[in-house]
Amino acid sequence: MIHPHSPNQLRIGIVGLGYWGPNLARVLNSLDNCVVTVLCDRDPERLKAFGQKYPMALTSVDAAEIMTTDHVDAIIISTPTKTHFQLAQLALTNGVHTFVEKPLATSTAECDSLIHLADTNNLKLFVGHIFLHSAPVAKLKDMVLNDEFGEIYYMSSTRLNLGPVRYDVSALWDLAPHDISIMLELMGSPVAVNCSGLAYLNPSNHDVCTLNIHFEDNRMGIIHVSWLDPHKKREMTVVGSKKMAIYNDIESLEKIKIYDNGVEFEDLSHQDDTTYADFRVSYRYGDIHSPRINEVEPLKAELMDFIDCITANKQPKTDGRNGRDVVQVLEAADLSLNQKLGDVQLSTLKRGDSVKEMKLVK
Numbered sequence: 001m002i003h004p005h006s007p008n009q010l011r012i013g014i015v016g017l018g019y020w021g022p023n024l025a026r027v028l029n030s031l032d033n034c035v036v037t038v039l040c041d042r043d044p045e046r047l048k049a050f051g052q053k054y055p056m057a058l059t060s061v062d063a064a065e066i067m068t069t070d071h072v073d074a075i076i077i078s079t080p081t082k083t084h085f086q087l088a089q090l091a092l093t094n095g096v097h098t099f100v101e102k103p104l105a106t107s108t109a110e111c112d113s114l115i116h117l118a119d120t121n122n123l124k125l126f127v128g129h130i131f132l133h134s135a136p137v138a139k140l141k142d143m144v145l146n147d148e149f150g151e152i153y154y155m156s157s158t159r160l161n162l163g164p165v166r167y168d169v170s171a172l173w174d175l176a177p178h179d180i181s182i183m184l185e186l187m188g189s190p191v192a193v194n195c196s197g198l199a200y201l202n203p204s205n206h207d208v209c210t211l212n213i214h215f216e217d218n219r220m221g222i223i224h225v226s227w228l229d230p231h232k233k234r235e236m237t238v239v240g241s242k243k244m245a246i247y248n249d250i251e252s253l254e255k256i257k258i259y260d261n262g263v264e265f266e267d268l269s270h271q272d273d274t275t276y277a278d279f280r281v282s283y284r285y286g287d288i289h290s291p292r293i294n295e296v297e298p299l300k301a302e303l304m305d306f307i308d309c310i311t312a313n314k315q316p317k318t319d320g321r322n323g324r325d326v327v328q329v330l331e332a333a334d335l336s337l338n339q340k341l342g343d344v345q346l347s348t349l350k351r352g353d354s355v356k357e358m359k360l361v362k
């Protein structure tokens with residue numbers, strides 16, 4: 001049976017009904033301006049079990065089949081990372097607007113190819129960088145734009161948990177896209193990347209990684225990710241010359257705390273009696289406050305934006321180029337990680353250049 005829909009409802013298909021796909025389906029089902037017409041998972045048991053929840057949707061184990069039906073305007077790809085490129089290529093080639101879960105693909109070359117396909121076929125390519133649709137990140141961005149932090153020195157983030165362990169990509173590629181996307185949004189284009197990590201469970205995938213991203217003006221982003229940690233942690237710190245902030249995504253109410261803290265130096269070098277220090281350091285411990293944040297569920301905001309970009313023909317903020325920027329950092333991080341050398345310089349790269357051709361700097 002074909003799902004009934006009104007002309008102003010976008011018909012959406014979902015590929016991949018593992019952990020995340022059902023969340024996408026739940027939220028899409030709550031929106032008036034779309035309807036889930038097709039569901040796909042290559043696992044027939046999974047498809048059958050899930051399809052029963054959405055009896056009006058067509059089901060298939062074959063992604064190629066659903067991309068070519070007349071019943072979808074847009075496809076959401078929520079499958080393992082290594083399958084993103086091939087599935088997105090299929091969707092875009094068949095004239096379907098495409099949402100790809102993070103990370104967009106496994107290389108910048110794949111991203112370029114998808115961007116080109118979307119551009120030439122006049123289709124939207126949207127990447128699931130969900131945090132760029134979250135109210136706490138928007139609040140931090142506002143604070144940056146309004147110079148409330150002063151000069152930003154660095155940002156750091158920890159994204160830890162016990163599982164889920166992926167078989168197709170490392171913890172870096174699975175978890176760090178969230179932090180990278182936020183840091184690029186707040187700090188701009190990266191200059192260089194340095195990464196270290198280790199694989200314990202499976203020799204081909206790192207379970208724990210630390211990534212340093214250097215930005216212009218001496219600013220830095222530090223990211224620690226692991227799926228082999230006893231404690232679930234989703235925390236980001238912004239340290240500026242005027243203020244500092246901690247964003248704890250696990251908190252239900254006070255997700256952001258702003259600290260009116262700082263360090264100031266008094267230059268005493270002009271005084272004759274200065275004996276062992278030319279500077280006096282003073283620490284400012286001011287008020288701590290938690291701003292009110294009216295949060296819409298980020299997944300809902302993200303999917304509403306996807307639909308709006310298609311129906312109003314708007315360029316997504318998290319478009320293919322935004323997805324590529326994140327993949328470029330991951331690709332450079334892999335180069336640094338696997339060759340155990342040093343910084344991978346990104347500042348000299350032009351758009352379209354491949355990180356794989358870069359030289360490492362010792």
Ligand SMILES: NC(=O)c1ccc[n+]([C@@H]2O[C@H](COP(=O)([O-])OP(=O)(O)OC[C@H]3O[C@@H](n4cnc5c(N)ncnc54)[C@H](O)[C@@H]3O)[C@@H](O)[C@H]2O)c1
Binds near residue numbers: 043061101
């Ligand atoms: N935005 C977020 O916060 C968030 C959270 C979790 C996962 N994700 C992303 O969502 C994607 C899926 O993650 P997950 O945790 O649901 O993975 P998962 O392994 O739990 O589920 C993936 C599903 O895809 C199916 N599948 C694999 N290849 C397929 C193919 N070629 N055709 C059809 N079905 C196929 C599998 O059978 C499985 O049911 C990943 O890209 C992940 O990074 C995003």
